[in-house]
Amino acid sequence: MVKIGAVQGQILRVNLSTGQISLEAVPGEVYEKYLGGRGAGAYYLYKELVPGTDPLSEDNKLIFFNGPMAGTMAPGSNKINLTFKSPLTNTYSFSLCGGHFGPELKFAGYDGLIIEGKAKEPVYLFIQNEEVVLKSAKALWGKTIPQTNEILKAELGGDHNLKVACVGPAGENLNRMACITADWYREFGRGGGGAVMGSKNLKAIVVRGTKDVNVASAPKLANYVRELYKEFKAHPKVYARRWYGTIEMLEGINKLGFWSTKNFSEGYFAPGEEMIGPKMREQVIVGDGSCYACPIACGKISEINSPKYGKVLLEGPEFETVGLLGPNCGIGDWETIIKVTQILDYNGIDTISAGAVFSFAMEAFEKGIITEKDTAGISLNFGNGEALVAMAEKMVKREGLGDLLAEGVKVASEKLGAPELAIHSKGLPPATYDPRGCKGMALTYATSPKGAHHMISPTMGAEIAGDRFADVGKAGIVRDIQMQMALVDSLGYCSTMRFVYTVDKQVDLFNLATGLNYSKQELLEVGERILNLERLFNMREGFSRKDDTLPKRFLEEAMKEGPSQGQTINLQSMLDEYYQAMGWSEDGIPKEETIKRLGLY
Template sequence: MTKESYGWQGRILWVDLTTEEISTTPLDKELREKFLGQSGINAKLLYDNLEPGVDPLSPENHLIFGVGPLTGTLAPCSGRFTVTSKSPLTNAFGDSNCGGHWGPELKYAGYDHIVITGKAKRPVFLWINDDKIELKDASKLWGKTTNETEDQIKEELEDEKVQVASIGPAGENLVNFAAIICNYSRAAGRTGMGAVMGSKNLKAIAVRGTNRLTVAQPQEFSATVSDSEESILTDPLYEISSTFGTPAIMRMAQSLGFLPTKNFQESTFAGADKLSGERLLEKYVTRQKGCFNCPVSCNRYYEVTEGEYEGTTGEGPEYENLGAFGSKCGNDNLPSVLKSNDLANKLGLDTISTGTVIGWAMELFQRGILTTADTDDLDLEWGNHQAIIKLIEKIAYREGLGDILAYGALQASKKIGDSAEDYVIHIKGMEYPSVDVRGTKGMALGFAVSPRGADHLKALPLYEVAPEVYQEDIKKELGIEVGEEYWKKYETKPELIAWHEDWHCIVDSLGLCKLEGIALKPLRPCHFTELLATATGWEITEEELRTIGKRIWNLERLFNAREGFTRQDDLPPARILNEPISTGPSKGETLGQDKFETMLDQYYKLRGWTAQGIPSKETLKELGLEVE
């Protein structure tokens, strides 16, 4: 058996929905060694095959699914896959990473990537059953929710083990922030990948795989897996991750004064305790749910057993969902947030953009820019949870005001006019997650320079707020000395963010979960080199591996530069840049345009980019990314 057989399956599946031609090509060694897998190779395939200026919702756009060399192996938290395309929300590079069990199944079917082009003449779903690939009629599935779609496809194929990634009505109706959902609640949520799928008349991809997945050095790999699992299970933060998941952050954000409230007008929310991870666990969580091969199982099932939302069941929510449908909308009714979360998953919406867009609409209502004449008589007063739920449905089905909000806040603001754009909290057209970054300068930088718009996940420097937990790692790995209230400082943040971006490119390209890899300490770069070496037989140093991360990061930047994005697109909106936080423990904190731009200059210089944020010829040459 050759090296090519280990880790990767070595095949790319190409599906042209217009011509219904289906083919496979080998996954080149050079591609693997330069871009590793999953998000990295997805980015390279998109860059090489997509003409600049293409309409994201046209048949010419490419929709690419990818898994990494560790996806589906015994490596812990290896259930990830990435969906990549040009985003209809931002017109920039788009990708979204997802857990669950779909990614490993694709690997077992024998593929590392799927590249989908064209547009089907009628609604179809792609059925991948090892080497047998079919486009099947999905007319009866069109209009169904994601969970109905998953159930009906399993029933039609008479196989409960089939894994399904599908879109709901939001994707069919081309909502710019539509998600792709698998396992009922795991979402490739951000940047509107579900809308791209809908534009191609592709309702779902069902996968069943029975091929073997082999590793190069089974005994050594097994030992490295054991060591990695031990690191996760003995990590001091394991209990919090495993017991509460990300909702534990809610009261911490409140305590630090970073909890976006009422569309970022305030940074503390009086109802935070009612939305907390502690309250969720006490009242509503019924049991845990884990992704493929995850010893943490940070996801949960929930059920509401009384009150207005009695009978609501679902999975999650994450902290981001609590912020999006909760504090950002001035809503402290947790059962309604659980209902909103479940509804968004079923309709196939990105919860972060959906909640943030609704919060923005509520501020427009507060300011009289929208009135009941614009909202179909919906009262968009802060905290009106019935209105929030109604708007979620209206967005997915593009009814009334929902038809406008479905474009995303920035594009919608241009349709609404007046001063609506002044209150859009976004980068590159994508809405901010639930962190008021005026208090956390590194996160502010990370959100700003992310190729996919306002985004907490590309950098995810959890170190920044609790540096003492990691200070020895930070000193050893980054050479940075941290001090009191490190989050408030601008100094060393370009280095902190660049380091996280590079390594998270690696985590996303290997097929691992970044919460356990880098972000929450347990898995370090040494684990990645050892897992990769023993799984694939490819010996690589940490420095060489990080260089691959840098190459991927620069390629994504290059994609955006080719589409016309520049420094101006890395600047936060005026509220975030110049208005001080008005309430709470971080009152008075602000980014300040001059200080932020100085930090941005330092970051560009560190990256080897021009003052406009474009990778220089020298940087591209150094990374082997020379282009015309």
């Protein structure tokens, strides 16, 4: 076994077709070249997945992998990564989840877990240190996320330290936007990992661990962490995030005119003036929540007591959910947003992707492409909250139009003959930032290996501080942030820690925890290596420059009014600049010299 601090050095491999469960050592080179988390996931998926694999076939894999920092004393060290081929995009995909599930898997003695094959009947996987067994989940099939958690915890003796990651009915019925939910409220959200898990007849993974995570220099790391906590305490952004959660970001993007509104046809939402952190705190927030070892605690518990929907209590909604189910559907009230979020969360569906398919359907309805005949009498206009609730319920059950919407916005729009109204890249809808008002996000969405995911390189802060409408010069910013994010996602931190964590600090933490001696340049090169490997995976699947694109709306329709008025995106020149910055050819293929330099062959 490798002698690197903070890692357990081994993973579990579970073949659901044969029932075989095996323990595998992870080669030292994998940690050295890819660290863990997203990087190790990319390594294993590239190495093991046969090109052309159907994402919903038993040949697809679910690769859960912790970063070296996960489960240590470092602030925010709780993100575990899941890598798989996406049934929504057919690309490489990964998804990160906070909470406690990742650290618990590490406490059980495993850095990662590879699930392959398909069980004949519904099962769940129980892991308690060395005890690893598959158990029947027939009684759990059809249950929601909260029901599954309650039943499993009761069945397993009521131990509140058990950590559960499970799918809801959406994962079971292969909704391509299905997520995997951990600890009731944290999700492996994007790309349809829940559908892959459902396709394998795997309802849940339950973990309990009691082992230590042994870092190389515990006293030095403890001192370093003590100083970091002081910095978190003093940081001006921490207060806002702790008090208002991620909602604190919404006010700014509305004022700057790039908040997704009515299927991204507008960038400013007047009722959004009321949908800001302090208002939310006053009106619906009733409690706070946190992931493992977090000094920020951005989780918010919300409650409504609605004449229409009764009492609804949930964790969230996060700002992306509010953006996509709110303004993007023309909705400006908490009652609807929280009710729809509950339906999606309880059934295990990515709220961003769902919001995008609903807003598409609303625009298609207003344009007469979908009629009341298709919606079973529902007037699916923008702003109709009851219609949105009804359509969410139909999608969960795959009933009527809901069955088509469950395929995601790309497939649904193509089948309805209206692909020009679908807002996505490679099949994955973007977050709530309209890239016409912040041009680096255009490159972020277009070049992301998993489709239009904002956290591949969230450039907003850097861009707002400079010229957010400029397209020239954005490639370097996007490339640098992409490398830094690949690093964060592979080390095992929550990306919000970047309030305080500079790359230099991450180097210090990594070296103190692992006992290795990486320079800043070496660590950033790991990020670059991961980005290139992800690119190579997608190229092997047939993706190329033509797929690094954006919806026609962003490219050709200028923002109509507001502070981002008149903006469109000149993507091709941005791509040229980006490929050059990445050491790729004009066609977006990593050059031989880049591949060699990064040690990818």
